[in-house]
Amino acid sequence: MKVLITAAGSLGDVAPYTGLGARLRAAGHEVALATHDRFAPLARDAGLEFRRLPADPDAQGPAVRGRDLLRTAAAFVRELAQGVADTTAQGADVLLLSTTTAPIGWQISEATGVASLGVYLQPTAPTGDFAPVVTGGRSLGRPGNRVAGRLSLRMVDRVYADAISDLRSRLGLPTATPSAVRRRQDKAGWRVLHGYSPVLVPPPADWRAGLETVGNWWPHHDPGYRLPTAVEDFLRSGPPPVLVGFGSMAAGEGERLSELTVEALRRAGLRGILQSGRAGLVADGDDVIPVGAVPHAVLFPRLAAVVHHAGAGTTGAVLRAGVPSVPVPVTADQPFWAGRLAALGAATTPIPFKDLTAARLADALTAAVQDPSYARAATSAARRTVAEDGAGRVVEALERLTPVRY
DSSP: OEEEEEOOSSHHHHHHHHHHHHHHHHTTOEEEEEEOGGGHHHHHHTTOEEEEOOOOGGGSOSOOOHHHHHHHHHHHHHHHHHHHHHHHTTOOSEEEEOTTTHHHHHHHHHHHOOEEEEEESSOOSOOSSSOOGGGTSOOOOHHHHHHHHHHHHHHHHHHHHHHHHHHHHHHTOOOOOHHHHHHHHHHTTOOEEEOSOTTTSOOOTTSOTTEEEOOOOOOOOOTTOOOOHHHHHHHHTSSOOEEEOOTTOOTTOHHHHHHHHHHHHHHHTOOEEEEOTTTTOOOOSTTEEEEOOOOHHHHGGGOSEEEEOOOHHHHHHHHHHTOOEEEOOOSTTHHHHHHHHHHHTSBOOOOOGGGOOHHHHHHHHHHHHHOHHHHHHHHHHHHHHTTOOHHHHHHHHHHTOOOOOO
8 A cells, every 4th residue: 555644843743754654665555755855864764655745834934923923824835735745646545634734634634635634643523631732731620722723723723724715726625714624534534543641641432433642653763873972971871861842943042042051960960961943952061961862762762851942842751761861841732731731740840931031940850760760650651652553553444445435
């Protein structure tokens, strides 16, 4: 079967699909990953065909807010929609659609008859259990959470409206609004597999049939990978260090964050590894070293704790490694995942990025490393997480997949 995975966004939005794709390929499928140019090496290293998607959001320039944000997002998905259609035209028997590409893929499936399956990294369907993940994770009560969830989907539909109108015209489909297509998908029981652990977010009882939580899809890495010699030597030269990194967040704030982090580590009496990321963190000294991109699965289990932005992928990785976290969420769904880690007892109380200081970070690090309750909770969660087989569940779902009838 020719499987096309479509994923757009930052590294954390794309990397998990390399592991999923590799697993599907091992099961005998031909697998292509459609994403942005800068992730082509990740796809190819996993043995996947790379297909280009335009409209890389990290190349959109400075962050914008309010109405400008909506206009920028709408322009992004308008270009993205044409790219998804182009890459599907290169051949596919089934589409695996991410949260971002699903509203686009539904139109293509309707026009071509190609079957599709949702493979989401975040929960998006309204539920009474929690508020929409992009609102910060604070519960509004069960009725309020459901209302907020429906309003959140309406906002998404507004962002996709022009893109869907253009795409349906291109594909020769009758006019239909994004909300109408979404309701039709729900009524048909379109299946969505969510690639995060039910340990973090148990499946809501009020979700419709077809919405399932299956466990993480881990980014692919070479099983023979070895850490850089400098990192290996540092790990062996003393007690387990703390890793600090903000992934694709905090661009342009490297100097401030580096100074703040080193001060916090020294206040707490801890050794540290600073992961450069998009912020460009740097380190200098016998008790701190810098590192570039390394597989979380290789490094995290050897650490005392991880300070991170609480992106979905990093959250899953620290949980799998069984190490305590100090979450410093920046935006979007990150406060939601940070709150989930803290609720498990595997992380300290989240520190909002805008409120981060050396003193607060030092206090949180001291607690994470010295209070054994955090390590116990992290170890317990890891034991349950490693037993999951999220990619295997997708393989099984493909074997039973049938197209939605329009």
